[in-house]
Amino acid sequence: MEVRTIVVSNRFKAIAAQLHIDAAEVVRETADKIAASERSSTSQRIARTIKVRRQGALTSTVIAGDKTKALHAGFVEYGTAHRAAKPFATPAAEAQRSTFMRRMKTIVRR
Amino acid sequence: MADESTRIDGWLYATLAADSALAALVGGPGSPRIFSELAPSGSAFPLVLFTLQSSTDVVGATESTRIMIDAVYAVTAIAETGTWVGDLQDIADRIDAALHSSVGGIVDSTTVFTSHRIQGLRLLEERDGRQFRRLGGIYRIYAR
Numbered sequence: 001m002e003v004r005t006i007v008v009s010n011r012f013k014a015i016a017a018q019l020h021i022d023a024a025e026v027v028r029e030t031a032d033k034i035a036a037s038e039r040s041s042t043s044q045r046i047a048r049t050i051k052v053r054r055q056g057a058l059t060s061t062v063i064a065g066d067k068t069k070a071l072h073a074g075f076v077e078y079g080t081a082h083r084a085a086k087p088f089a090t091p092a093a094e095a096q097r098s099t100f101m102r103r104m105k106t107i108v109r110r
Numbered sequence: 111m112a113d114e115s116t117r118i119d120g121w122l123y124a125t126l127a128a129d130s131a132l133a134a135l136v137g138g139p140g141s142p143r144i145f146s147e148l149a150p151s152g153s154a155f156p157l158v159l160f161t162l163q164s165s166t167d168v169v170g171a172t173e174s175t176r177i178m179i180d181a182v183y184a185v186t187a188i189a190e191t192g193t194w195v196g197d198l199q200d201i202a203d204r205i206d207a208a209l210h211s212s213v214g215g216i217v218d219s220t221t222v223f224t225s226h227r228i229q230g231l232r233l234l235e236e237r238d239g240r241q242f243r244r245l246g247g248i249y250r251i252y253a254r
Contacts, residue, residue, distance in 0.1 A: 079161055080235045081188045081242040084148040090163035090182055090248075097166070 022107045024057035030100045031060035037092035046073050064089055114179050114253050115162050117220035119146045122160050125208050132204035135197055156189035156197055178254040186231055186246030202245040209249050223252040
């Protein structure tokens with residue numbers, strides 16, 4: 001006996017589109033929170049250079065320091081041969097890690 | 111355990127110092143130049159430095175149960191050198207061999223479960239016309 005399944009309509013496209021929108025919001029908000037946390041935990045000189053670069057909807061990069069000001073952001077974060085580290089970026093990102101993962105899981109399971 | 115990070119420091123030192131090839135590159139097995147946070151003033155180069163970058167509690171659903179801690183460390187070789195290769199590279203290789211995918215151990219009632227590298231790290235510092243290069247990685251360490 002032949003069994004045929006005929007799909008007359010599906011919502012996969014709409015679900016995928018909504019997933020993309022929700023995930024993008026989580027990425028954007030998380031990056032903003034990380035940037036705000038970094039600004040509040042480092043020197044004003046470095047804080048002024050901290051910015052969020054959006055690279056498409058699902059990628060954001062938090063950048064501290066630039067080529068003309070606060071060149072030393074990496075040295076502050078990781079220390080040098082002569083100065084102890086005062087991490088500000090890693091703690092800010094790690095603090096958002098579990099919340100970010102939880103929010104993403106919620107979106108996918110919805 | 112109120113503070114696992116100092117015990118992880120102890121595990122890191124013991125693990126790195128136990129690598130005879132690494133110890134030989136940084137002063138010899140008797141007193142390898144492996145330091146936490148900051149090398150003592152006047153230390154010779156090359157040396158190994160590990161610094162705690164962040165420490166996050168992994169908690170249960172009610173948040174009152176601390177399951178373990180998720181610690182991120184920068185572990186690097188530092189040398190006064192004009193090149194990224196040679197001893198600096200050899201030391202960084204030995205650090206990674208000792209720590210990446212390492213199973214851990216027990217130090218003073220703290221159990222280090224695993225250690226693995228999550229990214230490489232490379233920094234160049236110029237000071238008074240002298241160049242110091244730092245090569246190694248960022249390691250995630252789970253412990254309880």
